Amino acid sequence: MAAALGRWPLWLTLCLGASLAVDRGNFKSCEQSGFCRRQRRIQPGNSPYQALLESLQLGPDVATIQLVNEVTQVPLLLELWGLTGNVTRLRIQELSPLRPRYRVPDVLLGDPPAERLEVTGRDEGTLELSLGPGGHRLLVTERPFRLDLLRQRELLCSVNARGLLVFEHQRRRRDSDPPKDPPGEEGAAQEGPEDGAGSTQSDKPAEPPAEPEEEPGAWEETFKTHTDSKPYGPTSVGLDFSLPGFEHVYGIPEHAESLRLRPTEGGDPYRLYNLDVFQYEVFTPMALYGSVPLLLAHRPRLSLGIFWLNAAETWVDIGSNTAGKTLFGKLLDYMQGGGETPQTEVRWMSESGVIDVFLLLGPQPADVTAQYGRLTGTQALPPLFSLGYHQSRWNYQDEADVEAVERGFEEHELPLDVLWLDIEHADGKRYFTWDPAKFPNPRGMLERLAARKRRMVSIVDPHIKVDGGYRVHTELRARDLYVKTKDGNDYEGWCWPGSSAYPDFTNPEMREWWANMFAFDQYEGSTEALYTWNDMNEPSVFSGPEVTMHKDARHFGGWEHRELHNIYGLYVHKATAEGLIRRSGGRLRPFVLSRAFFAGSQRYGAVWTGDNTADWEHLRISIPMCLSFGLAGLAFCGADVGGFFQNPGPELQVRWYQAGAFQPFFRAHAHLDTARREPWLLSPEHLALVRAALRRRYALLPTWYTAFYHCHRQGIPVMRPLWMEFPDDPHTFAMDDQYLLDRVLLVHPVTEPGARGVNVYLPGEGEVWYNDETHEQHRAPQTLYVPVTLSTIPVFQRGGTVIPRQDRPRRSTEAMKGDPFTLYVALSPQGTAQGDLYVDDGISFDYATKNAFLHRHFHFANGTLTSSSADPRGSMSSPAWLERVVILGVGRPESALLTTHGERGLGGFGVLGWVFGILGWVLRGVLGF
Structure with missing residues (x-):
């Protein structure tokens, strides 16, 4: 790779990793982002928005109130819902827009069920609404417009208390013709997503007078050598939220940042804009590969969340404020003794779309994550093998190299489940193909891996080589399924294959075509042992602004790329996962790793922290990054073990294996220019430590899998x-x-x-x-x-818990099937413990479609361990059996008693059919056997 760099343009040389650190100049600051600059210059107070309380319309599940900007006289529509399960939704949009504004589809599982709203109070300038049986009330203040959300008499959150609501209405540019839709899409831009309940958008858009430009860049904006045409002018939205009593906020991944988000006064806000950032820095609000616009706040006795459903470029300012508190916030201070209580201010700013916000009201932390899971879905239950260890690099060279690496794990008694192939495995980086010289017999390679109870992942990226002899390209062009330029031509840019075109995954027809490409008769050489990695799906465009797609590119329905940028990667992930499901006739669970993501991506597979660096800072930051992912629903997260860029020393490599063994997704990966770093290339002493970390991971797989089942069912993070x-x-x-x-x-x-x-x-x-x-x-x-x-x-x-383990070393998860279990019973100070174990076939959807699973609950008290069904729906046969019970926190008792469904003694173990023998019962004291 290094020898070839001189033949590439400078911008591509930098993208390939020749630089030693990210070039911040390639990415915008808030001051360089026109809408962020405009909004941030607005100072708190003096909001021009008024709520016309007399316009209130109360439907069976939604209340609507008109808002008006008293300066421009442009009317807006406020919609309010009280949703079941302690969630409040508010949406603000133009009452009569020139064209429909983008409302994010395909993220919510459906229309959330709503409670009936009631008016419970009125006085001059204020309206009170009851949001349902949870005791939540919403106070609407007329001038300036403000919302205060209360639980009983406790103020939870204030909206627009600082007067930072911004809604840049659509307008005609002075002395210009209306913008035209791309050829072949006349009128398509007027066909937005269907209106939701309570919408009263006019059938005939209003014609406001032409207005002068607010400032240079409002209708056209240049960054470096790229110009964004902005044919519809400035359309940004923004809103502030005041959180009295809170000083700890979390979430809004992805940032290389501490778990607790820092105040952004004096610096840039946190940016949510999916970007391909090589060798990213730590402790910076810069955007990275994915975006989830979910922020959580926590204080004793209360957690809540703010879910800002907008897929455009978004900036989030975080600050503290006492002087600007609402009347209710000051009253809270008084009631708590007159001292100042903390208050966090959160300000959201998006380039386009509408304001659509869900307030997740907890009150417990697990309630907030569950509420978010009910809206966007919980983490898909992964196949068991994907929780094992993955070995990757850019790139294993050929079939002989793959065989040698797999044999190395065997010879050195290291467990391994998956080997990975990066972009060099394909024929000229034409995805869905194999290099005929390096991988002449991919099916045979996959069958040999499967015979060893191992699998493979190959990369399939969403940039398609522009090549008339490449079937994928010619079919997509013939079907007109590429993203378009503003002029209606196929959008092309540079990426790994050279000149590349970009499939329009926002088009359902495109996603259908892509999913069908994973069929065994379409993806030649593939088998059930082959799974998929979606990289570069931000989308990454080496020749584009900020290494991504031009914002004025056009998508299905006439939507501009600026309106949906952050959801593009989710659509790639979704189509790929559907393809892997479809190829098995809907029988088998997929495994797909995606670099880009959005809210809802957890339904389709795993994510990782991207192109990190082999240094201690990146090892440390991987922990809060994955914790933030989990809080935002993305529980299946990990970091490249060892670091993607540069070469780790043996101490760092060992420590990274030890940390990775306790993160949900466990994969080693490395850049093309790094030295080979398979574990056996370490000294024997360091290799033994890596082997111990790997075996520790595999012994705990029953606990990991059970935790993922909890996450899948309840929406609570694994890590x-x-x-x-x-x-x-x-x-x-x-x-x-x-x-x-x-x-x-x-x-x-x-x-x-x-x-x-x-x-x-x-x-x-x-x-x-x-x-x-x-x-x-x-x-x-x-x-x-x-x-x-x-x-x-x-x-x-933790004392009071029971952990299931499988302690026999094996080569892979599949080789562990039927191995016995050991229960580690750690007693509480009261001498009790409880826990559970979830078991299914580890690969299919039978657990959901046929109730083919077992979920056992264990309870230890008064010297008796009891097993019972945690879910009577589950029923399956299992060869597994219980080999040992290890009890922590007791001396050596003379005897122990096991009961199963009321039976006493060491007999059968209920539905599981587990077998006990006296030699399988081991009691440990505090310090060992």
Whole structure:
């Protein structure tokens, strides 16, 4: 690669990683983004918006009120819903727009069920609405327009309290003709998504008078060498939210940032705009590969969320404010003793679309994530093999290289589930093909891997080589399924194959065609052992502005790219996952990794933190990044183990394996120019430590899989911050160097070079924690100094829990089927424990369509371990059996008792048919056997 760089243009040389750090000049700051600059110059107070309370219309599930900008006299429509499950929705749009504004489709699971609204109070300038049986009330203030959301008498959130509502109405440009739709799409731009309940958009758009430009760049904007034509003028929207009593906010991934979001006064806001950023820096609000516009706030006894459903470029300002509090906020201070309570201000700014916001009102942390899951879907239950270890690099060279790497794992007794192939495996980077010289027999290669109970992932990117001899390109061009330029031609840019065209995945016909390409008779050489990786789907355009697509490019329905940019990657992910499901006749679960994402992407597979660097900073930042992903629904997250760029030293490589073993998605990956780093290339001493970390991951796979089932059913993250489980402990609110796996294991990876010890905070008043390796017991709460060597991974099991494990070393997850289980019972101070185990076939949808699963609940009390069904719907036969029960927190009892469905003794284990023998019952004391 390095030798070839001189033949590429400078911009492509930089994209290929020749630079040692991201060039910030390639990406916009807020000041360089016209709408962000305009909105940020608006100061709090003096809002021009008035609510016309006399216009209230109260339907069975929605209330509508007209708003008016008293300066421009442009009317807006405010719609309000009280949704079931403690969620409030508000939407603001133009009452009579010149053309429909984009409303994000395909993210919500459907129309959320709504409660009946009632007017419960009126006085001069104020209206009170009851939002349903949860006791929530909404106060609407007339002038200036403001919303205050209360639970009983407690103020939860104020909207537009600072007067920063912005809605740039559509207008005609002075001395210009109306913009034309691309050829062949006349009128399509007027056909937006169907109006939702309560919409009263006029059939005949109003014709406001032409207006002068507000400032240079409002109708045309240039960044570096690229000009954005902005044919419809400035159309940005913005709104502020005041959160009294809150000083900790989280979420809005993806940023290389601490878990707790920092105030943005004096710097740029956090940016949500999917971009291909090579060698990104840490602790910066710069945009990265994906965007989820969900922010969570937490304080003792209350969590809430703000879900801003907008797919355009978005900036989020975060600040604190006391002087500008609402009357209700000041009243709260008075009621709490007269002192100042914290207040966080959140300001959202998007380039286009409408204001569509869901306020998730908790009150508990798990309630907020569940509320979001009910709106956008929960994490898809992954196939079991995908929770194992993945080995990748750019690129394994040929079939012989693949065979040698797979054999290396076998010879060195290292577990492995998946080998990966990057872009060089394809014929000239033509996706859905194989290089005939390097991979002449892909089916045979896949069959050999499958015989060893392993699988493969190949990359399929959404840029298509412009080549008249390439079937994929000629079919897409013939079907007219590419994104268009503003002039109606196929949009082309440079990416890995050279000149590339970009499929329009917003078009359902395009997604259908793409899904069909994964059929075994279309993707030649593929088998059921081959799965998929979608990279570069921001979309990445090396020759485009900010390394992405021009905003004035056109999509299906006439929509501009600016209106839907952040959802493009979700559509690629969705179509690919559907293709893998379809090729098996709907029987098998897909595995698809995607770099770009949006709200709802969790329904389609896994994500990762992108092109990181082999340094300690990037190892450390991987923890809060994945925690933020999980809070935003993307539970199946990981970071490239070892770092994608540059070469890790052996200590860093070992520590990254140890950290990766306790993150949901566990894959090593490396840049083309890095040295090979398969584990056996380390010294024998370091290799042994990597082997131990891998085996530790595989032993805990029953716990991982059960945690993913909880996430799939309940929407609660697999890898979660401590404050989710200990919401009243302020010590946990800003912690992001340790976390919980489900609710049972506390993990504190070692992320400092040369570390001899780490300080681990053990939360929970009156609780106990057990060292996962030594089984030493520790009382909580306390900060515990844990001495470490290079072999140490500080992990603690929570007292009062039961963890299932499979402790026999195997080559892969499939080889573990039928292996016996061990239950680790960690007793609470009261001598009790409980936990569960979820089991299905690990690969199909039979768990959902045929109830082919087992979900067992374990309870230990008074010396008796009881097993019962956690879900009576589940029924399947399993060869698994229980080999041992390890009890932590007791001395050596003379006897122990097992009961199953009321039966006493060491007999059968209910539906599971597990077998017990006296040699399989092991009791451990505090410090070991």
